[in-house]
Amino acid sequence: MLHIVACIKQVPDTKIIKMNPKTNTMDRASAPAILNPYDAHAVEEAVRLKKKYGGTVSVLTMGPPPAVKAIKKCIELGADEGYMISDRAFAGADTLATSYALTKALEKIAKQRPIDLVICGKMTIDGDTGQVGPGIARRLNIPPLTGVKKVVEINKEKGYAIVHRKLEDGYEVVQSTLPCLFTVEKDINDISFAPLPNMIKAARYQPTIWTADDLEDVDRKQLGLKGSPTIVSKVWAPPKPEGGELLEGSTKEKVEQLLSLVLAKKELFQ
Amino acid sequence: MTFDDYRGIWVYLEVKDGNIAPVSLELLGAGRQLADKRKTELAGVLIGSGVKPLAQTAFTYGADVVYVYDDPIFAYYRTEPYMRALLDCCEKHKPEVLLYGATPTGKDLASAIATDLPTGLTADTTILDIEEDTGLLLASRPAFGGNIMATILCKKYRPQMATVRPKVMKALPPDPSRTGKLVEEHIELREEEMRTKVLEIVRETTKKARIDEADIIVAGGKGMGSKEGFQLIHQLAEVLGGAVGASRDVVEAGWIDHHHQVGQTGVTVTPKIYFAIGISGAIQHVVGMQNSELIIAINKDPNAPIFQSCHYGIVGDAFEIVPLLIERFKEEIPKLKAAADVKEEIRHA
Known part of the structure; x- marks a missing residue:
């Protein structure tokens, strides 16, 4: 029986986010909070592996109290247990401080039920770094396997996993000892529709919530803003592009003008 | 240990298909400017099997020094052995700045190194600058889906690290007459202690042109x-x-x-x-x-x-x-x- 933990995050939907042009801060009210799309694939994969090999899927998040909603979404997707760490002490964490706090929570979860596999999404759409997953793996001292696009086999008895890792021009087949950590690509799976019983379970579900004091052996200097080596010194609006020349005339004339612009680069066509 | 012990701008030289990856050459171009401004050396770190001859390419594109870890255990990229080598190099020679291409390999390696050192890491940088006097790296990147640009600093830790988006920085025109100092390094690693193994590499040669290389x-x-x-x-x-x-x-x-x-x-x-x-x-x-x-x-x-x-x-x-x-x-x-x-x-x- 496997115990798989998926690490997830609630994020503002950056696709429709609006910025305040005066302060260069985001207008949070303009962006609905969603489960980070990449993390949905992490949870989906965990649930698929559970169906194949048997076991339990837990999800873990760090965030403010409303992030419970993202855990409920994971329960809909088929996760069994949800854990959340939530405390002002975690606020302002960069990727290093985030991986530290999540690792402390994973260690506590593992005391209750040893973990065989941690799965993270490729990255979050608000932070866009992809650094937290490998950071957790280093802290737990387990192999990080980034860019996983297919899980071939998990063999708990013999203690190994075989996966396909995405390369720029193909993939590699990698074997790793268990436990290990995957960060998964979007194309690893298609998200299934949540069955009704999961929806009902999710609506009623209350995750386990821990504060910094609930975690063990925590070095507070490594949490939140204090534990973050990187700071944002300034933000500014990207320079506005100047705009192009619009071609004029009838459709046929426009097409002909475009044709000569393109064919002027004749070395591309010879 | 003070910040003065950390010197030089470094670039992790990613090897792809037996050559230094284009993004690493771009970073040598960007790194050269930073090193000149800070009046310090530009170094490359080369890890692989049979990669020593590639050091000359790095000199040609602007490096003053190349540290080489050449060993069969590095035949293909794996986080663990590469990380051990690069950590070894950082501990011995203490760079002020360490840059990586924001490729799958560069990001994987940089994330591991940042956690172990520990230090700050800025992802997907598109603009780089350095303060001449303090050596503070100004790494700027698009944030919140490109809605804003943010400048990220790492004031209290060294080296300062960033992954940099491919095709943003410009490589220098190659100068074959340029030379530099080759430093051969070694680290004791045993294959049986490695926890991951690459069983097979599959190249997917699609008929259609690859999007990142298409004209x-x-x-x-x-x-x-x-x-x-x-x-x-x-x-x-x-x-x-x-x-x-x-x-x-x-x-x-x-x-x-x-x-x-x-x-x-x-x-x-x-x-x-x-x-x-x-x-x-x-x-x-x-x-x-x-x-x-x-x-x-x-x-x-x-x-x-x-x-x-x-x-x-x-x-x-x-x-x-x-x-x-x-x-x-x-x-x-x-x-x-x-x-x-x-x-x-x-x-x-």
């Missing part, structure tokens, strides 16, 4: 209406011998595979010609293609932001314009080819 990209957006409508994009790309690109909407709608997505959460491309057809031009898309040589936009909405980010635009219906373009290119391109063939024959006559 011509024809990209389509939601304006193509449907998967069927999007076929016009494929047809135009085929006639032009180009690759197909797409906006995030289109990928999410399942009209095309994620590999084709251009933009913040997709690929950054810099082709010679980029067609944006039926793409509104959200900032997340534009950041992935704005450095293309010639950007042509076709959109029926005259107010679409894409017209701000193109060189030439046509306001009009893609379903009317694209078929006409396909037809005309089909007539004209063979003529160009024929003219080139004639020239070739004359040259050989």
Whole structure:
């Protein structure tokens, strides 16, 4: 029986986010909070592996109290247990401080039920770094396997996993000892529709919530803003592009003008 | 230990298909500027099996020093052995700045190193600068899906690290007469202690041109209406011998595979010609293609932001314009080819 933990995050939907042009801060009210799309694939994969090999899927998040909603979404997707760490002490964490706090929570979860596999999404759409997953793996001292696009086999008895890792021009087949950590690509799976019983379970579900004091052996200097080596010194609006020349005339004339612009680069066509 | 002990700008030299990856050469170009401003050395770290001869390439592109870890255990990239080697190098020689290409390998390695050192790491940097006196690295990157730019600092830890987006920085013109200092390093690692093993590498040679290497990209957006409508994009790309690109909407709608997505959460491309057809031009898309040589936009909405980010635009219906373009290119391109063939024959006559 496997115990798989998926690490997830609630994020503002950056696709429709609006910025305040005066302060260069985001207008949070303009962006609905969603489960980070990449993390949905992490949870989906965990649930698929559970169906194949048997076991339990837990999800873990760090965030403010409303992030419970993202855990409920994971329960809909088929996760069994949800854990959340939530405390002002975690606020302002960069990727290093985030991986530290999540690792402390994973260690506590593992005391209750040893973990065989941690799965993270490729990255979050608000932070866009992809650094937290490998950071957790280093802290737990387990192999990080980034860019996983297919899980071939998990063999708990013999203690190994075989996966396909995405390369720029193909993939590699990698074997790793268990436990290990995957960060998964979007194309690893298609998200299934949540069955009704999961929806009902999710609506009623209350995750386990821990504060910094609930975690063990925590070095507070490594949490939140204090534990973050990187700071944002300034933000500014990207320079506005100047705009192009619009071609004029009838459709046929426009097409002909475009044709000569393109064919002027004749070395591309010879 | 004080910050004064940390000197030099370093670039992790990623090896790809037996050569130094283009992004690493770009970083040597960017690193050279930082090193000159800070009046310090530019070094490369080369890890692999049989990679020692590549050090000369790094000198040619601007490096003063190259540290080499050449051992069969590094035959292919794995986090653990590469991380051990690079950590060893950092501990011995203490760089002030360490840059990586924001490639799958560069990001994987940088994330591990940042955690172990520990130090700060800025992801997907697009602008680099350094303070001459303090050596503080100013790493700027698009944030919140490209809606803003943010400058990230790492004041209290060294080395300062960043991954840098490919195709943003410029490599120096190669100077084969340049030389540098080669430092051979060694670290004791045993294969049986490694926890991961690469069993097989599968190269997927798709028939279609790879999007990040294509000279011509024809990209389509939601304006193509449907998967069927999007076929016009494929047809135009085929006639032009180009690759197909797409906006995030289109990928999410399942009209095309994620590999084709251009933009913040997709690929950054810099082709010679980029067609944006039926793409509104959200900032997340534009950041992935704005450095293309010639950007042509076709959109029926005259107010679409894409017209701000193109060189030439046509306001009009893609379903009317694209078929006409396909037809005309089909007539004209063979003529160009024929003219080139004639020239070739004359040259050989």
